[in-house]
Amino acid sequence: MGKVIAICTSAVRGVQKTPVQQAEFRVDWGIVNDAHAGHWHRQVSLLSADKIAAFREKGADVAPGAFGENLVVEGFDFRALPVGTLLRCGTVLLEITQIGKECHNHCEIYKAMGDCIMPREGVFARVLEGGTIAVGDEMVLVPRTAPRPWQAAVITLSDRSARGEREDKSGPAVAARLRENGCEVVEQLLLADDAAALKKQLVRLCDQRQLDLVLTTGGTGFGPRDVTPEATLAVADRQAPGIAEAIRAASLVITKNAMLSRAVSVIRGKTLIINLPGSPRACMESMDVFLDTIPHAMALLRGGQPDA
Known part of the structure; x- marks a missing residue:
């Protein structure tokens, strides 16, 4: 079981996201009013809270949303979860679709620290069932009732x-x-x-x-x-x-x-x-x-x- 520590959104891509108290998640779209929402597989990005904490211990001054992540959650090592994993948070159901990402242009964090955790620790998901998620909500793994299609x-x-x-x-x-x-x-x-x-x-x-x-x-x-x-x-x-x-x-x-x-x-x-x-x-x-x-x-x- 995990807990949502932060929810972050941005109106445009390529910038740090801003924390909000809650957000609406729309089926096959993502977070309403977030720049990364759309009919694709990377609708919502997630980072483990402990990975961010470990990065801060190296001297990085990073706030929620600094890596471009939508959800910061404690209690899960997202990098260790396979594609196809289902995550339930209230009425919202997410399916992990990608592990890590390619860094095309090094962000300001990388330029300052020589490292960035999002490319290797961040995961991405699509919204299967919609609703609202608020800071403090619990997140749980959901077993599949049927095999995922090839x-x-x-x-x-x-x-x-x-x-x-x-x-x-x-x-x-x-x-x-x-x-x-x-x-x-x-x-x-x-x-x-x-x-x-x-x-x-x-x-x-x-x-x-x-x-x-x-x-x-x-x-x-x-x-x-x-x-x-x-x-x-x-x-x-x-x-x-x-x-x-x-x-x-x-x-x-x-x-x-x-x-x-x-x-x-x-x-x-x-x-x-x-x-x-x-x-x-x-x-x-x-x-x-x-x-x-x-x-x-x-x-x-x-x-x-x-x-x-």
């Missing part, structure tokens, strides 16, 4: 599509197929064939969003700009080669060109990453191979009991 992201790698010269048909087709099979596709990205950009997004999706599945399409051939397998292997904790091998084996029945695929399948944290070919048709044929099998794999990665 969450996935789709990344298209294509220089031409990224430049707007060609429509990306593969990414939307892959996302639609996942939704048809019960997955919640939380992000669709279109990137140029750039290893650094792909590695950055894979790390974010696996570590911060803690997704179950990431599918990439494109960049798996012999071309000099085809770097998807190398970027994928660079972020892997473990390899899962059987999936890529099964796709190649099935594809060889259709075309001998399948032997030229360099696609890989790996695991980072609790996320399964699978490379797919670039064409929509080849993507669908590849997904035919593994869609019925990977729920078992994703259940194992979540740490729960796999389906029989």
